[in-house]
Amino acid sequence: MSTDTKNRETFAGCAKTPKWRTDFPIEWEGDHYVSRREMVKFLTLGSLLLAGANWFTAFASGMLRRGSNAQRYIGSAAKLDAAGYILFRYPTDRDPCIAVRSADGTLHAYSQVCTHLSCAVVFNGQANTLDCPCHNGVFSVQEGRPIAGPPLRPLPRVRLQQRGDQLFATALEV
C-alpha cells in the first residue's frame, strides 16, 4: 500500500480503516461475509414472518369455514326416495354435493368431489357405496371414508335436516 493511500485512510484522524469501508469492502469475500448478528436477525425475522403467515392462514381458513353454516334448501325427501340420490350445491354454487338414502334407510350427504383428484363421485345403490369412476375410488356411504382405490381422505360430510318433506343442508364438516 502506498504512502498516499495510507494518508488518505488516516485523513479522518481516527481508525485506519473507516467504518464504512468494512461495511462496503472491496474484497469479494468480505462482501459475501454474513456476520452472526445478520444471521440471527434473518432467522428471527424469518421465523416471525413464518409464524405470522401461519396465524393468518389459520384465521383465514376459520373465516371461510364459518361461512359454510348457512342453511340451504336442497330438495324434497320424496324426490330423494324416488331416485335414490339427489345432487345439490352447498355451501356455494360451485361446490357439488350428493345426498343419498343408504340401504338401511338413513340419510347421508357428502361433497361430490373425490378427495383423490376431484372427479365427481356417483352413488352405487347395489354396493351401497359412493364410487369415483376416474380411478376406481370407493367411499362408504355410512361414514364417507375411503374403502378402496387411491383416495386417502374421507369425503367432507354435509349435515342434513329434514323438515317435513323438505331437506335442508345445515353445515359442512371438512
Add this chain to the structure above:
Amino acid sequence: MSERFFFIDYSRCIGCQACLQACAECDTHRGTSMIHLETIQRRDSVQTAPQVCMHCEDPICARVCPADAIKKTPDGVVQSSLKPRCIGCSNCVVSCPFGVPKYMAEIDQMMKCDMCYDRTSVGKGPMCATVCPSGALKYTTMEEIQRTRRGIPISAWKFGNEEVTTKVHVMVPREVERVNIDLVQIAPTPAPLPEDSYDVALMLEEV
C-alpha cells in the same frame, strides 16, 4: 503446475485485432469487446498496444465506486461491475490510470475486462491471450516467460505520485524496474501539423 500470470508485451503487438474478436465472442459478454487496442502515434508509426484490465492490487476503480459494485476476488481478479448495483456514474472510468473501464450507455452500466474469470477460474487461458498470434498477450507461468523472452516482466507502475501494483505483468527491457508515467500536459498538444491535405493519417486524427 505453478501459478499462471497474464503478460503483455506491447512490442510484439502486430495490430491484428484477434484479441478484440476473441474477447467479443466470450460467453459472459457476447458481442462486446472488453479489450482496448490502442494506436500509438498513428501518423509516425504502425505500433499498436493491447490494453486489458491490469487488476490492481488496490483497485482504484473499486475504491471510488459509490455503489459498491466492483469487487476483487480472492485470487486478485477485479471483476466487472455488478449489474444490480452499478449506477453508471462513470467514476471508475475516469479514475482508472490505464483507461480500462468502459461505460456502456445502452445498458447504463460499466463493463470491463475480468480476465475471462469464467475461464481462468477453471484453469483455462483468457480468450485474448489464447488467440494472440504474436505472443503480445500471454497467459503462462513466470518461469516460462522468463525462459522465452528477452525482457523481464514487471508489475509496478508510478503515475505521478501514485504507486500502483498490478496482477497483470508487462514485458519491459531488463534495466527497467518500474514504469514511471509523469504528468506532462493536460491540454491537447498544440503541435503544428504540416499542411498536407492528402495525409490519410492526419485525416483520421482529425476525425
